[in-house]
Amino acid sequence: MPLGMETGAIANWQISASSMLLGFMGLQRWAPELARLHRSGIVNAWTASNYDKKPWIQVNLMRKMRVTGVVTQGASRAGSAEYVKTFKVAYSLNGRKFEFVQVDGGFGDKIFVGNVDNNGLRTNMLDTPLEAQYVRLVPVTCHWSCTLRFELLGCELNGCSEPLGLKDYTISDAQITASSTYKTWGVNSFSWYPFYARLDKQGKFNAWTAERNSASEWLQIDLGSQKQVTGIITQGARDFGHIQYVAAYKVAYSDDGLTWTEYKDEGAEESKVFPGNLDNNSHKKNVFETPFLARFVRILPVSWHNRITLRVELLGC
Template identity: 30%
Template sequence: MPDNTTVNTRQTTALATQVMKDLLQNQEFIKLLDNIVSNAIEKKLNELIASIETVKGDVINLHNRVDEKEREIMHLREKISSQNNRCSKLENLIDNMEQYSRRSCIRIFGVKESTGENTDDIATDIICGKLGIQLDKTTDIDRSHRTGKLKAHPSSTTGHPSSGDVTSSASASRVASTDLASSIIRDKYARSIIVKLTTYRKRREIMENRKKLKGSGITIVEDLTAKNQSLLKQARAHPVIQSAWSSDGRVIALIPATGGAYATVGGDLFEIPSSPNNSYDAVSLGCPANMNNVTRCWYKHMEQKIPLDKSIAIVCCTSYMCDPRGSPLGLESGKINNDSISVSSERNQDVEKREVRLNGRSAWQPLEDDADPWVQVAFDSAFIITAFKTQGRPAYNFEWTTAYKVSCSMDGTSWIFYQDKYNNTDKVFSGNYGKGSPVEHTFFTPIVCRFFRIHPKKTIGKITIRLELYGYGPINELLAAINQEESGCPHPLRGSKMGVEDGRIPDSSLTSSSYRIIDGFPLSAQNGRLNGGIDINRNACWLAVDDDPDKWVKIDVGKTSLITGIIVQGRNMMKRWVTSLKVSHSLDNNTWTFALEPQCEQKVFPANYDYDTPVTIVFNQPLTARYVRIHPFTWYRSRDDCALRYEVLGIQD
């Protein structure tokens, strides 16, 4: 029987359960309970939100402090960068100042070294004796001495003084060494001689003539700072630098650009490492494949605000030249005024100097007794002349110039004639072949000058010229100096004679569209060999028939070769010659292409200006061909006598 405690517990539990059921069924109680719970939850949520807002404020404050510190760091970085740039500029300025202090100095290498020598005498002997320059050591040399420590010859057992110090004076420097007394040190162990000249002009004259030392074992170079010496060494070791040199203390590197163009760069622009695969993005010349104007690449750099003192200049031509490079300099437009034009003489007021402008109403003509006629154009500062065009006198038959030379000057006093690089003579340019058609000539190495002259040499009728110049400018002295340096730019390949003249190309390989027979002598393609001719008929030339509408002579060189040019000549002992021509080529004797197509229109080449002088035409780009055709375009006076002797230039294998 359960005890009283158990009974009471059960009764209490039952009563509590009943009370809870009653309460849960009581809507007022449920509502009260809901309010209590809601208030408690809301209180806790408010406390949590307040806490979150506090934390959020702390985070924002932290972000603000971080941003502030980042701004401080950025400011410090900018300040450091500015200071680094300033230091770099100061270092460059110091180096430039040091280099400038050496502008009158030269270094001579390859001179044997001996005790008791007088370096003033050595320098004077080289400059006067080998370069042919007048030099007085007492007035032109400030001081001279050997540089660096004395190098011991390997056979020497006594060594050399540890200090290697060398004394110098304004008059001379003497080297003394008791250990090497009476010995002569071989060239490769000899130290260079540094010579400080009293004038920059004398130093420049020496530098311009130093090529005369070629083959002597002696070289003369600029006295460069350590930084520039290192830069020049890097340039010469770079895998894609074609050549490198220095000009007035500035290192210049010749870099081939895309599209066959060339440019030179120097200074800090050069310091660009090679990529692992030896590709080269140097200074991002960025010339597109069809670019025919390297200066546009140069101006692209200028648009990128690369300082001019970083030295970018034009020195070479491009492979294809369809049009003159650069812009007309202003003869035709009048930009070049009449005061800038000078002439040797004027025949009368109808043909005076102001009429020399291309496409003008008349032309310039000198006096008939003028023994050395010329036209001169003067500029206020240096210009790069890349090409020129000439014309004869309009509305007058047989008044044009058929051959001329060109000269240039920086001071209007000392003149240099443009040189034929293939034979080191003054270049004679073939001139006009009619009164109206302009003839254009592009300089393989552009001329840098302030004064330009054209000298007529041969003419049809009276000497007559209308003229335009093409190029870029004005340029500053630095760019002018760079362009005047020998750049090593490649000229178009001349090749060698392929065998028309000497008979290596047989008669069977020489054919033509037609030929004439005069007095029983055939003037066929086989009789047109260069420099051939017994008299006016025998082996005198190739001569096409009068009514041949498409005259040509064809040469089969025997196998596919690089055709680099042609040589043409007039009829032997008779005033008959071709004045202009075209050239076509083929690999299979079926499909023919004219020279410079498809990049350019059919090129008309100016040809002979007399019957005897061979004229060499070198193509801007070699042609790959086996067959070559020469197409006469115009010829001297007679419409019937289209006479030609010829040779083909090229490279086999």
């Protein structure tokens, strides 16, 4: 599954590079954080400086993960197609000592075939998945400048990180409830129901919004049976142009929907407050250091922007 370059689950600060091109008299920053698959706009990719003889771009995944492949894409600059034709992949656990993916038999660094134009996608799957926190793409040959948009493919090490059914409607509307529902202008037909709280849901009313901005509000998901829950992805939304999202939250879980336990990291005395979203559309993924078994999961907003508004997916198995 994609690890979050395109969706924004991988934050800008997690992406770095050896250099970047400053175009149009230094006003255009072709920066590493722009290297997201399908990114649009005039400046929509990473480009290495023309003076950089050993360019690279890397992602800090924040924890050791299983990386299974990479999808690459070029871009256009001033009407000219630019892309990486061939590249190597390096990986690291600490961000200091890197090793290159090897050809079968270990007789040299593997050179991957990249793109042939500015917009097409090229997928390369790794013969042997990597277990790494840092992944670095190292261009070998480029068409004009070394310009790149990309996505990493993989999963959590435990393999238990599949979407549990909010986005794809495996979880029914009746299984998603909340403490309250906001109605824009008090109109019933403008209600932001809890069952709208599905990741990437589209439409004018496409998320759950609480009636009040209060730390006593909650969104609840009934998984139907006990599941191992390993992570969560959250997203905000817009209400007639107003950006709304949950900036921080806690998570509680239960087997019967009556008695609740707030999530704590192992050894912690206080309930964990998870960082939430920074805008209305990007994904923010949080992984539970200590996965839990539960049928019911509640999201408890702690802080928010404008109104408590959520779209969400739970991860686990």
